[in-house]
Amino acid sequence: MTDRIALTQVAVTTCHGVLKHEKVTPQRFFVDITIECDLSRAGESDQLDRTISYADVAQDAVRIMTQPPVDLIETLAEQMAAAVLARPAAEAVEVTVHKPDAPAGVDFATGGLTGPSVSVRREQDRQVVIALGANLGDRLATLQSAVRSLERTPGLELVAVSGLFETTPVGGPPQPDYYNAVAVGRSRLAPWTLLERLHAIEAGRGRTREIRWGARTLDLDLIQVGDPAADTDLVLDTDELQLPHPRAAQRAFVLVPWLGADPLAVVRTTDGAEKVATLVAEMDCSDIQVGPAWSPL
Template identity: 35%
Template sequence: MAIAYIALGSNLNQPVQQLDSALNAMANLPQTQILAVSSFYCSKPLGPQDQPDYINAVAKIETTLEPIALLDALQQIELEQGRVRLRHWGERTLDLDILLYDQLVIKSERLTIPHYDMHNREFVIVPLYEIAPELTLSSGEKISELINNFKNIQMELVIKTK
Protein backbone atom coordinates (compact mmCIF):
# COMPACT_ATOMS: atom_id res chain seq x y z
CA MET A 1 0.00 0.00 0.00
CA ALA A 2 1.23 3.47 -0.87
CA ILE A 3 0.61 6.67 1.05
CA ALA A 4 -0.47 9.60 -1.09
CA TYR A 5 -1.49 13.16 -0.31
CA ILE A 6 -4.21 14.75 -2.41
CA ALA A 7 -4.97 18.48 -2.60
CA LEU A 8 -8.63 19.38 -2.97
CA GLY A 9 -9.92 22.75 -4.13
CA SER A 10 -13.18 24.28 -5.31
CA ASN A 11 -14.60 27.74 -5.84
CA LEU A 12 -17.85 27.02 -7.73
CA ASN A 13 -21.20 25.35 -7.05
CA GLN A 14 -21.09 25.15 -3.25
CA PRO A 15 -17.37 24.47 -2.72
CA VAL A 16 -17.69 22.87 0.73
CA GLN A 17 -20.18 20.36 -0.65
CA GLN A 18 -17.92 19.78 -3.67
CA LEU A 19 -15.03 18.82 -1.35
CA ASP A 20 -17.29 16.63 0.78
CA SER A 21 -18.56 14.84 -2.33
CA ALA A 22 -15.02 14.39 -3.63
CA LEU A 23 -13.90 12.89 -0.32
CA ASN A 24 -16.85 10.46 -0.41
CA ALA A 25 -15.93 9.48 -3.97
CA MET A 26 -12.27 9.02 -3.01
CA ALA A 27 -13.30 6.82 -0.09
CA ASN A 28 -15.09 4.58 -2.59
CA LEU A 29 -12.09 4.11 -4.87
CA PRO A 30 -10.98 0.48 -5.05
CA GLN A 31 -8.37 -0.55 -2.50
CA THR A 32 -8.14 3.00 -1.18
CA GLN A 33 -8.69 4.31 2.31
CA ILE A 34 -8.73 7.90 3.55
CA LEU A 35 -6.48 8.11 6.60
CA ALA A 36 -6.79 11.83 7.40
CA VAL A 37 -8.39 15.01 6.09
CA SER A 38 -7.31 18.52 6.99
CA SER A 39 -9.65 21.29 7.93
CA PHE A 40 -11.17 23.26 5.06
CA TYR A 41 -9.56 26.65 4.41
CA CYS A 42 -10.57 29.66 2.35
CA SER A 43 -7.89 31.18 0.11
CA LYS A 44 -7.57 33.75 -2.64
CA PRO A 45 -7.33 32.43 -6.20
CA LEU A 46 -3.82 31.77 -7.47
CA GLY A 47 -4.63 32.98 -10.99
CA PRO A 48 -7.11 35.57 -12.22
CA GLN A 49 -8.63 37.51 -9.34
CA ASP A 50 -12.04 37.92 -11.03
CA GLN A 51 -13.25 34.65 -9.55
CA PRO A 52 -14.53 33.53 -6.13
CA ASP A 53 -12.19 32.52 -3.31
CA TYR A 54 -11.33 28.84 -3.03
CA ILE A 55 -12.04 26.27 -0.36
CA ASN A 56 -9.00 23.99 0.00
CA ALA A 57 -8.03 20.89 1.96
CA VAL A 58 -5.56 18.01 1.84
CA ALA A 59 -6.34 14.32 2.30
CA LYS A 60 -3.93 11.55 3.22
CA ILE A 61 -4.84 8.26 1.60
CA GLU A 62 -3.54 4.72 1.49
CA THR A 63 -3.97 3.00 -1.87
CA THR A 64 -2.78 0.18 -4.08
CA LEU A 65 -3.60 2.19 -7.19
CA GLU A 66 -0.49 3.06 -9.18
CA PRO A 67 0.11 6.82 -9.62
CA ILE A 68 -1.36 7.07 -13.15
CA ALA A 69 -4.36 4.93 -12.17
CA LEU A 70 -4.89 7.21 -9.17
CA LEU A 71 -4.64 10.27 -11.42
CA ASP A 72 -7.21 8.76 -13.79
CA ALA A 73 -9.56 8.02 -10.88
CA LEU A 74 -9.22 11.55 -9.49
CA GLN A 75 -9.82 13.11 -12.90
CA GLN A 76 -12.93 10.94 -13.27
CA ILE A 77 -14.22 12.28 -9.93
CA GLU A 78 -13.57 15.83 -11.19
CA LEU A 79 -15.54 15.13 -14.37
CA GLU A 80 -18.41 13.54 -12.46
CA GLN A 81 -18.64 16.70 -10.37
CA GLY A 82 -18.80 18.93 -13.42
CA ARG A 83 -15.19 20.02 -13.84
CA VAL A 84 -14.67 22.02 -17.02
CA ARG A 85 -11.27 23.55 -17.83
CA LEU A 86 -12.13 27.01 -19.18
CA ARG A 87 -8.90 28.90 -18.48
CA HIS A 88 -5.53 28.34 -16.82
CA TRP A 89 -5.83 28.77 -13.04
CA GLY A 90 -9.47 29.66 -13.54
CA GLU A 91 -12.52 28.87 -11.51
CA ARG A 92 -13.53 25.24 -11.09
CA THR A 93 -16.07 23.06 -9.39
CA LEU A 94 -13.32 20.70 -8.28
CA ASP A 95 -9.58 20.34 -8.54
CA LEU A 96 -7.84 17.20 -7.23
CA ASP A 97 -4.05 17.10 -7.39
CA ILE A 98 -1.69 14.35 -6.30
CA LEU A 99 0.87 16.15 -4.14
CA LEU A 100 2.93 13.18 -3.01
CA TYR A 101 2.91 9.44 -3.60
CA ASP A 102 5.20 7.72 -1.11
CA GLN A 103 8.67 9.09 -1.85
CA LEU A 104 8.31 8.70 -5.62
CA VAL A 105 9.60 11.32 -8.01
CA ILE A 106 7.73 11.31 -11.32
CA LYS A 107 8.10 13.75 -14.19
CA SER A 108 5.94 12.80 -17.13
CA GLU A 109 3.67 14.61 -19.54
CA ARG A 110 0.61 13.78 -17.44
CA LEU A 111 1.95 13.72 -13.91
CA THR A 112 4.61 15.41 -11.80
CA ILE A 113 5.19 14.15 -8.27
CA PRO A 114 5.94 15.84 -5.96
CA HIS A 115 3.51 18.47 -7.22
CA TYR A 116 5.71 20.98 -9.04
CA ASP A 117 4.90 24.10 -6.98
CA MET A 118 3.39 22.80 -3.77
CA HIS A 119 6.10 24.29 -1.55
CA ASN A 120 5.06 27.82 -2.65
CA ARG A 121 1.34 27.42 -2.01
CA GLU A 122 -0.05 28.20 1.41
CA PHE A 123 -3.34 26.52 0.50
CA VAL A 124 -1.35 23.27 0.18
CA ILE A 125 1.30 23.58 2.89
CA VAL A 126 -1.00 24.81 5.70
CA PRO A 127 -3.49 21.91 5.43
CA LEU A 128 -0.70 19.42 4.71
CA TYR A 129 1.13 20.53 7.85
CA GLU A 130 -2.09 20.11 9.83
CA ILE A 131 -2.33 16.39 9.00
CA ALA A 132 1.36 15.52 8.51
CA PRO A 133 3.61 17.88 10.48
CA GLU A 134 6.50 15.36 10.55
CA LEU A 135 6.45 14.77 6.78
CA THR A 136 9.70 15.09 4.83
CA LEU A 137 9.56 15.51 1.07
CA SER A 138 11.72 13.45 -1.29
CA SER A 139 13.86 16.60 -1.73
CA GLY A 140 14.68 16.51 1.99
CA GLU A 141 12.51 19.56 2.73
CA LYS A 142 10.47 19.23 5.89
CA ILE A 143 6.87 20.41 6.03
CA SER A 144 7.64 21.69 9.54
CA GLU A 145 10.18 24.06 7.96
CA LEU A 146 8.11 24.99 4.89
CA ILE A 147 5.22 26.09 7.11
CA ASN A 148 7.44 28.93 8.36
CA ASN A 149 7.18 30.56 4.93
CA PHE A 150 3.48 31.08 5.58
CA LYS A 151 3.44 32.23 9.22
CA ASN A 152 2.34 35.75 8.21
CA ILE A 153 -0.40 34.58 5.86
CA GLN A 154 -3.87 34.34 7.32
CA MET A 155 -6.08 31.71 5.76
CA GLU A 156 -9.65 31.68 6.96
CA LEU A 157 -10.62 28.38 8.56
CA VAL A 158 -13.96 27.29 7.10
CA ILE A 159 -14.48 23.89 8.71
CA LYS A 160 -12.32 22.45 11.47
CA THR A 161 -12.08 18.66 11.12
CA LYS A 162 -10.36 17.83 14.39
Protein backbone atom coordinates (compact mmCIF):
# COMPACT_ATOMS: atom_id res chain seq x y z
CA MET A 1 0.00 0.00 0.00
CA THR A 2 1.51 3.30 -1.06
CA ASP A 3 -1.02 5.63 0.62
CA ARG A 4 0.37 7.11 3.82
CA ILE A 5 -0.55 9.30 6.77
CA ALA A 6 2.48 10.91 8.40
CA LEU A 7 2.99 12.74 11.69
CA THR A 8 6.35 14.45 11.83
CA GLN A 9 8.20 15.44 15.00
CA VAL A 10 5.51 15.21 17.65
CA ALA A 11 7.36 16.98 20.47
CA VAL A 12 7.12 15.69 24.05
CA THR A 13 9.26 16.67 27.02
CA THR A 14 9.21 13.81 29.50
CA CYS A 15 11.32 11.35 31.55
CA HIS A 16 12.67 8.11 30.05
CA GLY A 17 16.10 6.48 30.04
CA VAL A 18 18.36 3.90 31.60
CA LEU A 19 20.24 6.40 33.78
CA LYS A 20 18.81 7.27 37.20
CA HIS A 21 18.70 11.01 36.59
CA GLU A 22 16.84 10.52 33.27
CA LYS A 23 13.92 9.08 35.24
CA VAL A 24 13.38 12.32 37.15
CA THR A 25 14.74 15.00 34.78
CA PRO A 26 12.55 15.72 31.75
CA GLN A 27 14.25 15.89 28.33
CA ARG A 28 13.04 16.41 24.75
CA PHE A 29 11.76 13.55 22.60
CA PHE A 30 10.42 13.78 19.02
CA VAL A 31 8.25 11.12 17.41
CA ASP A 32 7.65 10.46 13.70
CA ILE A 33 4.83 8.11 12.73
CA THR A 34 4.05 6.98 9.17
CA ILE A 35 0.97 4.82 8.66
CA GLU A 36 0.31 2.81 5.48
CA CYS A 37 -3.40 2.51 4.77
CA ASP A 38 -5.81 2.73 1.86
CA LEU A 39 -6.93 6.37 1.68
CA SER A 40 -9.02 6.09 -1.48
CA ARG A 41 -12.31 5.49 0.36
CA ALA A 42 -11.75 8.56 2.55
CA GLY A 43 -10.71 10.67 -0.44
CA GLU A 44 -13.83 9.64 -2.35
CA SER A 45 -16.32 10.05 0.53
CA ASP A 46 -14.75 12.91 2.56
CA GLN A 47 -15.61 10.92 5.71
CA LEU A 48 -13.29 10.74 8.69
CA ASP A 49 -14.48 7.24 9.69
CA ARG A 50 -13.04 5.88 6.41
CA THR A 51 -9.49 6.79 7.46
CA ILE A 52 -7.39 7.14 10.62
CA SER A 53 -7.60 10.47 12.43
CA TYR A 54 -4.07 11.85 12.71
CA ALA A 55 -5.21 13.72 15.84
CA ASP A 56 -6.13 10.41 17.54
CA VAL A 57 -2.74 8.94 16.63
CA ALA A 58 -0.96 12.04 17.96
CA GLN A 59 -2.92 11.81 21.24
CA ASP A 60 -2.00 8.13 21.58
CA ALA A 61 1.66 9.02 21.01
CA VAL A 62 1.62 11.68 23.73
CA ARG A 63 -0.19 9.33 26.15
CA ILE A 64 2.43 6.64 25.59
CA MET A 65 5.34 9.09 25.77
CA THR A 66 4.08 10.56 29.07
CA GLN A 67 3.61 7.22 30.86
CA PRO A 68 5.83 6.53 33.91
CA PRO A 69 9.52 6.31 32.91
CA VAL A 70 10.77 3.31 30.92
CA ASP A 71 14.41 2.54 30.12
CA LEU A 72 14.36 2.26 26.33
CA ILE A 73 13.08 4.34 23.45
CA GLU A 74 12.57 0.95 21.72
CA THR A 75 9.81 0.23 24.29
CA LEU A 76 8.08 3.51 23.43
CA ALA A 77 8.36 2.91 19.67
CA GLU A 78 6.96 -0.62 20.01
CA GLN A 79 3.99 0.56 22.09
CA MET A 80 3.17 3.35 19.64
CA ALA A 81 3.34 0.94 16.70
CA ALA A 82 0.95 -1.43 18.52
CA ALA A 83 -1.48 1.44 19.23
CA VAL A 84 -1.57 2.35 15.52
CA LEU A 85 -2.04 -1.26 14.38
CA ALA A 86 -5.02 -1.61 16.75
CA ARG A 87 -6.87 0.74 14.35
CA PRO A 88 -8.81 -1.25 11.72
CA ALA A 89 -7.56 0.69 8.68
CA ALA A 90 -3.81 0.47 9.45
CA GLU A 91 -1.88 -1.91 7.18
CA ALA A 92 1.62 -1.07 8.43
CA VAL A 93 3.35 1.57 10.52
CA GLU A 94 6.82 3.00 10.98
CA VAL A 95 7.64 4.79 14.24
CA THR A 96 10.84 6.73 14.95
CA VAL A 97 11.64 8.07 18.41
CA HIS A 98 14.38 10.73 18.54
CA LYS A 99 16.19 11.56 21.78
CA PRO A 100 18.35 14.55 20.72
CA ASP A 101 19.61 15.45 24.21
CA ALA A 102 20.43 11.87 25.24
CA PRO A 103 23.43 11.61 27.61
CA ALA A 104 25.78 9.51 25.46
CA GLY A 105 29.14 10.92 26.59
CA VAL A 106 29.69 12.70 23.26
CA ASP A 107 28.55 15.91 21.62
CA PHE A 108 26.03 15.79 18.79
CA ALA A 109 26.03 18.44 16.08
CA THR A 110 23.83 21.42 16.83
CA GLY A 111 21.01 22.40 14.50
CA GLY A 112 18.52 19.90 13.07
CA LEU A 113 17.41 16.72 14.76
CA THR A 114 20.68 15.01 15.76
CA GLY A 115 21.50 12.44 18.44
CA PRO A 116 20.15 8.90 18.80
CA SER A 117 16.89 7.60 17.42
CA VAL A 118 15.25 4.22 16.91
CA SER A 119 12.87 3.22 14.13
CA VAL A 120 10.56 0.22 14.01
CA ARG A 121 8.33 -0.93 11.17
CA ARG A 122 5.47 -3.29 11.98
CA GLU A 123 2.90 -4.83 9.64
CA GLN A 124 -0.70 -5.68 10.32
CA ASP A 125 -1.20 -9.45 10.53
CA ARG A 126 -4.74 -10.39 11.55
CA GLN A 127 -6.44 -13.75 11.36
CA VAL A 128 -9.30 -13.68 8.86
CA VAL A 129 -12.10 -16.18 8.37
CA ILE A 130 -13.99 -16.30 5.06
CA ALA A 131 -17.08 -18.45 4.42
CA LEU A 132 -17.68 -19.72 0.90
CA GLY A 133 -20.99 -20.90 -0.51
CA ALA A 134 -22.40 -21.81 -3.95
CA ASN A 135 -25.68 -23.36 -5.08
CA LEU A 136 -25.94 -22.43 -8.79
CA GLY A 137 -23.85 -23.67 -11.72
CA ASP A 138 -20.80 -25.89 -11.30
CA ARG A 139 -20.49 -25.44 -7.54
CA LEU A 140 -17.22 -27.33 -7.13
CA ALA A 141 -15.45 -25.56 -10.02
CA THR A 142 -16.68 -22.15 -8.80
CA LEU A 143 -15.49 -22.70 -5.24
CA GLN A 144 -12.16 -24.05 -6.46
CA SER A 145 -11.55 -20.97 -8.63
CA ALA A 146 -12.71 -18.69 -5.80
CA VAL A 147 -10.06 -20.20 -3.52
CA ARG A 148 -7.46 -19.63 -6.24
CA SER A 149 -8.54 -15.97 -6.47
CA LEU A 150 -8.30 -15.60 -2.69
CA GLU A 151 -4.80 -17.11 -2.81
CA ARG A 152 -3.78 -14.57 -5.45
CA THR A 153 -5.11 -11.58 -3.46
CA PRO A 154 -2.16 -9.38 -2.39
CA GLY A 155 -2.19 -8.83 1.37
CA LEU A 156 -4.10 -12.06 2.06
CA GLU A 157 -2.43 -15.39 2.79
CA LEU A 158 -4.56 -18.51 3.12
CA VAL A 159 -3.50 -20.87 5.91
CA ALA A 160 -6.16 -23.59 5.68
CA VAL A 161 -9.29 -24.39 3.71
CA SER A 162 -11.91 -26.81 5.01
CA GLY A 163 -13.39 -29.74 3.20
CA LEU A 164 -16.56 -29.25 1.16
CA PHE A 165 -19.93 -29.75 2.82
CA GLU A 166 -23.27 -30.19 1.10
CA THR A 167 -25.88 -28.24 3.04
CA THR A 168 -29.63 -27.61 2.97
CA PRO A 169 -30.50 -23.94 2.23
CA VAL A 170 -31.26 -21.91 5.35
CA GLY A 171 -33.80 -19.09 4.77
CA GLY A 172 -34.84 -17.59 1.44
CA PRO A 173 -37.05 -19.12 -1.28
CA PRO A 174 -36.86 -22.81 -2.33
CA GLN A 175 -33.47 -23.33 -3.98
CA PRO A 176 -30.85 -26.03 -4.66
CA ASP A 177 -28.53 -27.36 -1.94
CA TYR A 178 -25.28 -25.53 -1.29
CA TYR A 179 -21.68 -26.50 -1.20
CA ASN A 180 -20.08 -24.65 1.72
CA ALA A 181 -16.48 -24.34 2.89
CA VAL A 182 -14.44 -22.00 5.10
CA ALA A 183 -10.99 -20.52 4.47
CA VAL A 184 -8.79 -19.30 7.33
CA GLY A 185 -5.92 -16.94 6.59
CA ARG A 186 -3.88 -13.94 7.67
CA SER A 187 -4.14 -10.47 6.25
CA ARG A 188 -2.77 -6.96 6.55
CA LEU A 189 -5.72 -5.48 4.65
CA ALA A 190 -8.33 -3.25 6.24
CA PRO A 191 -11.63 -5.15 6.63
CA TRP A 192 -13.45 -2.91 4.11
CA THR A 193 -10.69 -3.53 1.57
CA LEU A 194 -11.04 -7.28 2.14
CA LEU A 195 -14.81 -7.08 1.62
CA GLU A 196 -14.25 -5.19 -1.65
CA ARG A 197 -11.89 -7.96 -2.80
CA LEU A 198 -14.50 -10.61 -1.88
CA HIS A 199 -17.20 -8.73 -3.80
CA ALA A 200 -14.93 -8.49 -6.85
CA ILE A 201 -14.30 -12.25 -6.76
CA GLU A 202 -18.07 -12.89 -6.44
CA ALA A 203 -18.81 -10.54 -9.35
CA GLY A 204 -16.22 -12.35 -11.48
CA ARG A 205 -18.23 -15.58 -10.95
CA GLY A 206 -21.53 -14.02 -12.08
CA ARG A 207 -22.91 -13.27 -8.59
CA THR A 208 -26.07 -11.13 -8.65
CA ARG A 209 -28.22 -9.90 -5.74
CA GLU A 210 -31.95 -9.88 -6.44
CA ILE A 211 -33.64 -11.74 -3.59
CA ARG A 212 -32.40 -11.82 -0.01
CA TRP A 213 -30.88 -15.22 0.71
CA GLY A 214 -31.66 -16.26 -2.88
CA ALA A 215 -29.66 -18.83 -4.85
CA ARG A 216 -26.19 -17.66 -5.92
CA THR A 217 -23.26 -18.80 -8.03
CA LEU A 218 -20.86 -17.68 -5.28
CA ASP A 219 -21.12 -16.12 -1.84
CA LEU A 220 -18.05 -14.98 0.09
CA ASP A 221 -18.75 -13.69 3.60
CA LEU A 222 -16.23 -12.14 5.95
CA ILE A 223 -16.90 -13.97 9.20
CA GLN A 224 -14.27 -12.64 11.56
CA VAL A 225 -11.15 -10.45 11.49
CA GLY A 226 -8.72 -10.78 14.42
CA ASP A 227 -8.79 -13.19 17.33
CA PRO A 228 -11.56 -13.02 19.97
CA ALA A 229 -9.54 -15.34 22.24
CA ALA A 230 -6.95 -12.53 22.48
CA ASP A 231 -9.62 -9.80 22.36
CA THR A 232 -8.02 -8.46 19.16
CA ASP A 233 -10.94 -9.11 16.82
CA LEU A 234 -12.61 -6.18 15.08
CA VAL A 235 -16.16 -5.37 16.08
CA LEU A 236 -17.81 -3.16 13.43
CA ASP A 237 -21.41 -2.25 12.80
CA THR A 238 -21.87 -0.25 9.61
CA ASP A 239 -24.33 -0.73 6.73
CA GLU A 240 -21.68 -2.16 4.44
CA LEU A 241 -19.79 -4.27 6.97
CA GLN A 242 -20.64 -5.93 10.25
CA LEU A 243 -18.01 -7.86 12.16
CA PRO A 244 -18.11 -10.48 13.39
CA HIS A 245 -20.63 -11.62 10.76
CA PRO A 246 -23.88 -11.26 12.76
CA ARG A 247 -25.37 -14.64 11.80
CA ALA A 248 -22.25 -16.81 11.63
CA ALA A 249 -22.39 -18.18 15.18
CA GLN A 250 -25.89 -19.62 14.56
CA ARG A 251 -25.07 -21.20 11.19
CA ALA A 252 -24.02 -24.84 11.10
CA PHE A 253 -23.07 -24.37 7.41
CA VAL A 254 -20.39 -21.90 8.58
CA LEU A 255 -19.29 -23.41 11.91
CA VAL A 256 -18.92 -27.04 10.78
CA PRO A 257 -16.50 -26.22 7.91
CA TRP A 258 -14.73 -23.61 10.06
CA LEU A 259 -14.05 -26.27 12.71
CA GLY A 260 -12.60 -28.45 9.93
CA ALA A 261 -10.22 -25.67 8.87
CA ASP A 262 -9.30 -24.71 12.44
CA PRO A 263 -10.13 -27.19 15.23
CA LEU A 264 -9.22 -24.55 17.86
CA ALA A 265 -11.35 -21.77 16.33
CA VAL A 266 -12.99 -19.22 18.62
CA VAL A 267 -15.90 -16.99 17.56
CA ARG A 268 -17.28 -13.88 19.25
CA THR A 269 -20.96 -14.30 20.15
CA THR A 270 -23.32 -12.05 22.11
CA ASP A 271 -22.22 -14.09 25.17
CA GLY A 272 -18.51 -13.41 24.52
CA ALA A 273 -15.78 -15.55 22.96
CA GLU A 274 -16.90 -19.18 22.44
CA LYS A 275 -15.10 -22.22 21.06
CA VAL A 276 -16.57 -23.17 17.69
CA ALA A 277 -16.22 -26.83 18.74
CA THR A 278 -18.56 -26.20 21.70
CA LEU A 279 -21.17 -24.45 19.54
CA VAL A 280 -21.05 -27.23 16.94
CA ALA A 281 -21.47 -29.90 19.64
CA GLU A 282 -24.62 -28.11 20.86
CA MET A 283 -26.27 -27.40 17.47
CA ASP A 284 -28.36 -29.45 15.06
CA CYS A 285 -25.99 -30.37 12.21
CA SER A 286 -28.29 -32.90 10.51
CA ASP A 287 -28.54 -30.71 7.37
CA ILE A 288 -24.75 -30.68 6.87
CA GLN A 289 -23.28 -33.60 4.91
CA VAL A 290 -19.67 -34.20 3.92
CA GLY A 291 -19.31 -33.20 0.25
CA PRO A 292 -16.95 -34.42 -2.47
CA ALA A 293 -13.22 -34.52 -1.74
CA TRP A 294 -11.22 -31.52 -2.97
CA SER A 295 -7.71 -30.15 -2.47
CA PRO A 296 -8.19 -26.42 -2.97
CA LEU A 297 -4.72 -25.31 -1.82
